[in-house]
Amino acid sequence: MPPQTRGSRLPKIVIERQFESEESSSESEPENEEDDGGDSEMLSEEENGGKEEEEMDVEKGKRKEKKPITISLKKVCKVCKGTGHEAGFKGATYIDCPKKPCFLCKTPGHTTMTCPHRVATEHGVVPAPRRNTQKPLDYVFERQLRANIPAIKLGHVVPDQLGAAVIRLHSRRVTCLEFHPTNNNILLSGDKKGQLGIWDFCKVNERTVYESVHRIILNSMKFNPVNDGTLFTAASDGTMCLTDLETGISDRLMDLNPNGWNGVANWRMLYGLDICWEKNLVLISDNFGYLYFLDQRSKKKVGEPVLIHKKGTKVVGLHCNPLQPELLLSCGNDHFARIWDLRRLEAGASLCSMSHGRVVNSAYFSPHTGSKILTTSQDNRIRIWDCIFGNLETPSREIVHSHDFNRHLTCFRAEWDPKDLSESLAVIGRYISENYDGVALHPIDFIDTNTGQLVAEVMDPDVKTISPVNKLHPREDVLATGSSRSVFIWRPKEKSKTEHEEVEERKYKIFVCVKEGKKGQKKLEDGSDDDDDIGDSDGCHKKGKRPKSSGKGKKVR
DNA sequence: AAACGATGGAACC
């Protein structure tokens, strides 16, 4: 399908200085005649040209060496700077630069428009070079590990209808999300500023943002397994905190920069965080390749930090195996994911190193048996290892999926559906957009990791920003999304309703948090007369205060 | 409506 062309888009302006010879102005340009030559022409300064030319003529003798500026309106591709084509949005469709490798699968010769991986159904899957389930031993493992796993593939319930939202809950982009372990309606969110949001998405106005838990990027959080009123958080300010959710008071358990700022090269940041319940250890990783330990009960550092990834590189993710908590999975910027045995942990002694094409954003054991591994790498591939006891040299599957690195976005991470007993469903936001009825939307993809099939793509015309952060509820059919500064809740479509009814009553509630004096909420406000939730963000942004319950539901459309 | 800027990682030397 050919993209709609936008009628009169202003071409880029290139200013060239030239020497006297007027003829030369016409020589430099005729590259861009090809497709829409109509509006790509070159103009040598005309409007003022009239006047100035006369003046020049008057004083022609003197100013012979003048250097006229020629403004040529050339279309230049913003990607490769070449002419004759132009990358970018044409309406809601993005046109790739044909000179660059495919933005999706990274192979040259085609663009995303024609990429076979774009239509996701199984085209994305690079089959395993070697199956792990061929050996007798593997069958034993399979039978032991997956004894309770349904052999028949279950139908997945996909929460694909927008249920509630808080627009601009945070003042910077959302970096992580977590559902409360016991209270089904509480969603926690961290942001780039280090703030912590707490939202009861059933009583939508119940939201709080604690401003001073951290000073910069809240990278990960984990509930305290012995007290679910408290939360461990790790941040780029180099601290790890245990925060009381009622009061917002934080206990700083670790500070890697006790002497303050000592230059970028020395500033330590904390990224990965997980808890080994068997050893009562909180595990934290930093941006220099090290893993730290903290005793969960005494809240004291224990042992010495261990180098688990290339020195000087970020260790962005940690995950303890759900069945064998002493098995630790780590991943980082050195392009590796590694499995470690916490009982015999020392630098270089990983049980296994899994190589990736680029930075590994996340690596997770499967939620029930812990026998699978799911990783997200910046090479636009999701990798799955089907059995950690098999040969881990190469992944069992690679699924091409658009989740590139962009420094302005939170890194994408594919996550398992914790409710899926077959351990096959994963969720991840998509970077590249699709033209949905004239709107460019970035869906959230549900992928069957056994086949690479796209089970569902979740989107809504009111969610126009990219959604890199997604979390599936551990018990309910609920999806939480962090997109830019906003938080969204999705639920499954009610079966009783017809398509038409759904459209008629888009019931979800949107709340807007805006700092005083800021504009921008207009679109979401209209049709509604109660504005009293606007501006109350002050109230809900204060550390230690409960939110003012002033927000009212707003229908959109 | 266009311009701007914040600012991570990789490729290059």
Place this chain on the structure above:
DNA sequence: TGGTTCCCCTCGTT
């Protein structure tokens, strides 16, 4: 190894 340069679907603000 370290400094420099470049960069493709952002997003919110001016």
